Amino acid sequence: MRRTYSYNEAVTILGGREHPVIAAMDKLLGGALLAGSLGLWTVLDLFDAKPDFVRLSNDLLTKLSARRRGVSRHTRTQQLHAAHAVLVMTAFFEAYEEQRFAVKLTPQDRELVASYNPWELELPLPSVDRSHEENLALLSRLYGDLADHLLRGVTGLASWDALDDTGQERLRAALGRTAKRAAERYRELLGQFAAEYPEIRFWVAVEDGRATRKALARLEDVLRDTTTDLTPDVRLTELAGVYRGALRRPLVKPAEVPGDVRIPALAEAYVDPRFQVVADVDRAWAPSLLAAWDDVPVRDDLYAYLAGHLTSPRAVSAPLLVLGDPGSGKSVFTEMLAARLPASDFAVVRVELRCAPAGCTLEEQIEHGLRTLLHEQVSWAEFCRTTGGALPVVALDGFDELLQATGVNQTRYLTTIAAFQQRLEDMGRPAVFVVTSRMSVCAGLELPGDTHVVRLMPFDDGQVRAWLDVWNAANRPLPAETVLRYPDLASQPLLLLMLALYDAVDSTFQRDHLRLSRAQLYGRLLARFAEREVTKTAADRSGADLAEDVEFELDRLSVVALAMFNRGVQWVAEHDVTADLAQLLGVDSPQRMKGTRTPLSAGETVLGRFFFVQRTESIREDRTTLRTYEFLHATFGEYLVARFVWNRLTELRRMDEARPKRKVMTDDTELYSVLSFAALTSSKPVLDFLKELAAGSDRDGLFALVAQQLYWRDRSRTSRGTYLPHLLTDSVRDAKYSLNLVVLALVLRGKCYSDELALEVDDWRRLTLFWKSRLPSNEWAGVVLWLWVERDAERHFSVCLNRRERELQAEWLLMAEPYVTLDEVAMTLRDAVTPLASEHGIQVTAALVALMATPVDKCLPALQRLHEADGGGEVFRREFYLRLGTGGNDTELVRLFGLPDVIDDIGVVVEGLLRFHERGGDRALLTFYLSGLSVAGLRPDLLTRARRAAETLGVQLKW
Structure with a gap:
């Protein structure tokens, strides 16, 4: 159209x-x-x-x-x-x-x-x-x-x-x-x-004044007002029945919750999300970056936006991309959309991409969705021809899950959809497409010109209260003030449900929340769900046995989190988890017995037990099933990583206390295995959780242990363990391990002096330069941004963890690095240029320094660099006029740059032009520029020279 x-x-x-x-x-x-x-x-x-x-x-x-x-x-x-x-x-x-x-x-x-x-x-x-x-x-x-x-x-x-x-x-x-x-x-x-x-x-974004309703019910009301009164065929009626049935489904399966807890249905509990929308996107815009959304207004009229978009001509020319964080309700949004669109006007096909066969075409994905919904083979072409005038709406849920299940980059997926829509429209069978995805996987995704991009926002306080009103009407009330103390959990619908389920058993959350740290809350929250899974079996356990089983269950979950953290990914494949469980916990997969079905692997067993661990699977053409897993919210994984590291550290402490005196040190192979693949400074939440876990512990004893391991860091290792999430050279692993030991020391002590770490200044320089030489650039940047090192007159230097928010910009890494490595020469240079860099930025400062060190007769390349530097316009103009007529090649200078616009300091401009004139510069150019300049307020000597030049050129000066 x-x-x-x-x-x-x-x-x-x-x-x-x-x-x-x-x-x-x-x-x-x-x-x-x-x-x-x-x-x-x-x-x-x-x-x-x-x-x-x-x-x-x-x-x-x-x-x-x-x-x-x-x-x-x-x-x-x-x-x-x-x-x-x-x-x-x-x-x-x-x-x-x-x-x-x-x-x-x-x-x-x-x-x-x-x-x-x-x-x-x-x-x-x-x-x-x-x-x-x-x-x-x-x-x-x-x-x-x-x-x-x-x-x-x-x-x-x-x-x-x-x-x-x-x-x-x-x-x-x-x-x-x-x-x-x-x-x-x-x-x-x-x-x-x-x-x-x-x-x-709704095309013109005018509120219709309709009484407030939720769960996108207003969208249904609006579209029924605009219905074309067509009678849907049998298939559309069946599909509508499937979608409407989802409204009656409880938020989680009853088997996953205590018996006396009532779980609201989707239609009751769904709160229309706030959202942002961007249209007419260009190639430079990156929806995966939070900064790209900073200036986009937040709206709360999702039903009105959808009513306007779905009935507008643009809907059939490019897909609508819906983005959100894990647990933000993207999949539920597509369920609500499918349930609320009238079957007389819209023929909805909801496709779960996580279940579609890997490697199939767009049309085959849709047909797979139709077969799943209708339990019969229906071609897309046949479906379109039998909609009876209803507009097909294809909801492709989980583009990010398609990527993680197949492992194939699909940057042109939306472009492919837009081209498909164009072909459909040319055939007289137009269709609307809606695609959901996580924001973080959209880097590099090509966006067709007419694409609308919607971002679902986290709950605000009002939405949290609205959700709790529904929950509290059926269960023991959970005060909103209690929940809102934990915005990371409360702002995501699924995590808010987890809090409510945790509290529903015995109100533990309400009773203890004021004295719980965030780490303690996460620990209790996950332990409660682990206990429910453990007690589903009929084994007769003592209290100690139960506690041990719960701890082991959490250890297995922690291995899942560590598998992601140490690989630097947001999701992990089942086979990787199975391998890690065997290497870190000795959990092997059961063997298949003759005449039985293939048993679940160790990875499948642990990952299939918790609804807050999301599974994605795809089937290859050879019928191989690919499964990947992730936490509904990254904070769960970050807590579990910190928990696993902390447990390995405290376990090493117990081993050290029991160490025979004849042994110089305790074998730290397990701790080395865990801490030699990723820098802890790459995750602020992990560091925050470690600090909370350290509260109330034997800090001095643990610090002494860490300092001891740091002292012996250069010894020849008899074993590096069997845990290998990915291949790294020994030197890289050694660098990451020594860095993480320093970080753990700072977590325990807060601020450490050189003698406490047994490091002289030269030792520290060698160690930090070793890190820089072996760490990837992004991890080294994290070190520079986190470590705060200061010289000390009596104790040489001190170091602490102190994230410098101002220096998060990449260009400031170069300025901050000397203070981490204690490079005296670089520190002196940094101090010298800091005032300039603070005012003009790194690029302009570097160009200025180069220009100041260049003779005027060779300044053209340096001036060109300043001219091209971002934000250097005013500085360039000033430096240009300061060098005009001072002995360089003025003709070439003017040929390259012309005469730039004037600056605030008009005296610099006039003096430069007068020098140019006195050295025989272009008369016509000087005449043009001098006639437009005001000489009021000039120094007397400049004024005299300006009058003389004006007489020579026949110019009337402005006063």
């Missing part, structure tokens, strides 16, 4: 010659309308003698309502699109007619203005991603342009020359009033039109 229509195209779509009103209009214009020859000369003649044209345009809009029932959803959208184009032009020429001024055209005049044809302009269409005011501003600009074109046409006529000054001014004013009045008339006509067609309100 075209994004915009002209007036001529619109009237053709609305009925052409068959429509009685259009036929009457065409007859009135002598056949010019449908012949496409309605030019400006006809317009100017028209409103002098034929105001009936305006009346007929209004009749066309009024009689459109007689055809709004019994047509397909796509046809209705086309009609509304075309009707809006007619409305836009009708408003303008009604306003034109109200001015009642006559313009007479001679035959020569008609030839002069015939080239301009406003009836063929592509007229703007309101967009649901813009506010009502922005849409009106767009129309106002159009009307201003139309009035300007008419004025230019009129001023070239013979009748214009016949007018006196007063008459000409009156005509100008009348055309000016036309643009303003057209915008007013457009609003009036639009209000009348929206009364007949409710979706128009």
Whole structure:
């Protein structure tokens, strides 16, 4: 579907010659309308003698309502699109007619203005991603342009020359009033039109005043008001039944919760999310970056946005991409959307991409979804042909899960969908596509030009309270104030449910939350769910046995988290978890017995037990099942990593206490295995959890142990363990392990001096440079941003953990690094350039330093570097004029850069120009620039020189 229509195209779509009103209009214009020859000369003649044209345009809009029932959803959208184009032009020429001024055209005049044809302009269409005011501003600009074109046409006529000054001014004013009045008339006509067609309100982003309802019920209400009254076929009725059934489904399976807890149904508990939306995206925009959304307003009218988008022409030209964090409700959103769209107008196909066969085409993914839903093989083409006028809406849920299950990069996935939509539209079978994904996997994803990108926002306080109102109506009340103390959990729907389930057993959360650290809360929360899983078996356990089993269950979960952390990924494959469990905990997968089914692997066993561990699977063509897993919220994994590290450290402490005196040190192979693959400084939450776990522990004893391991770091290892999440050289592992030992020492002590770490200044320099040489750049950046090192007169130096928020920018890493490595020369240079860098940034500072060290006769490359540096404009201009006429190649300087704009310090500019003049510079150029400069307030010596130059050049100076 075209994004915009002209007036001529619109009237053709609305009925052409068959429509009685259009036929009457065409007859009135002598056949010019449908012949496409309605030019400006006809317009100017028209409103002098034929105001009936305006009346007929209004009749066309009024009689459109007689055809709004019994047509397909796509046809209705086309009609509304075309009707809006007619409305836009009708408003303008009604306003034109109200001015009642006559313009007479001679035959020569008609030839002069015939080239301009406003009836063929592509007229703007309101967009649901813009506010009502922005849409009106767009129309106002159009009307201003139309009035300007008419004025230019009129001023070239013979009748214009016949007018006196007063008459000409009156005509100008009348055309000016036309643009303003057209915008007013457009609003009036639009209000009348929206009364007949409710979706128009949502195209222009106007709240409909409907009583507040939730769970996207208002979307259903709105779309039922706009229904085309088509009867859905059997398949659509069956699909609607499946989708409506999801509304009655409890949020989690009853078997996963205590018996006396009532779980609300989806329709009861679903809270419409807040969201942001961006349209007309360009290639440079990166939706995966949080900073890209900083200036995008947050909205809370999701139903209105969806009503406007799904009934707009743009919906069938590019996919709608819905982004969110894990646990933010992306999948539930598609379920709600499918349940709320009327089957008479929308044929919804919801496809879970995590379950689609790997490597299949887009069309095959849709057909797999249809087979899953309808339990029969249905081709996409057959489905489209039997929708009976309902517009197909394909919801592809979990693009990120498709990526992680297949391991194949698909940066052109949305482009492929847009091309598929175009082919469908060309065939007369248009379709809407909605794709959901996690934000973090969208880096590099190509976005078609018409794509709308929606980001689902975390819950705010009001939404948390709304959700708890539903929960508390059926269960023991959980106060919102208690929950809101933990925004990381409360702001995500699934994690909020976890808190509610945890508290529902015995109100432990409410009773203890004031004295719980975040780490303690996470520990109890996960232990409660682990205990439920352990006690599902009928084994007779003592209290000690139960505690041991729960601890082991949490250890297995921790290995899952460590598998992600040490591999630097957000999800992990089942086979990797199975291997890690065997290497770290000695948990082997059971062997298959003859005559039995293949037993679950160790990875499947642990990962399939918790609903907050999300599984994604895909089936290859060879029927191999690929499974990957991730936590619904990254914080679970971060806590479990900290927990596992802390447990290994405390276990090593117990071993050290039991160490025979004849042994110099305790075997730290297990701790080395865990801490030699990823730097702890790469995750702030992990460090925060470690600090909380350290509270109340034997800090001094643990610190002494860590310092001891650091002291012996360079010894030859007899074993590096069997744990190998990925291959690294021994030197890289040694670097990461020694770094993590320093970090653990700082977690335990807060601030450490050189003697406590048994490191002299030279030892520290060698150690930090060793880290820099062996760590990946991103991990070294984390070290620079976290470690704060200071020289100390008595104890050489101190080091602590102190994240420098200001220096998070990549360009400041170079400035901060000398303070970590204690590089005296670099520190001195840093101190020297810090004032410049603070004012101008690193790039400009580096260019300035290079320029200052360059003789004036060789300064062109350095000036060029300053000219190209971001933010260096004002600095460059000043340095240019400071060097102009000082002995360099002025001719080449001016040839390359011209004479830049002036700066605030006009004296620098004038003095540079005078030096240029005195050295025989370009007279014409100097004359032009000096004549435009004000010399008021110059130093007396400069003023004298300026007067002398002005006399020579024949320039009148400004005072």
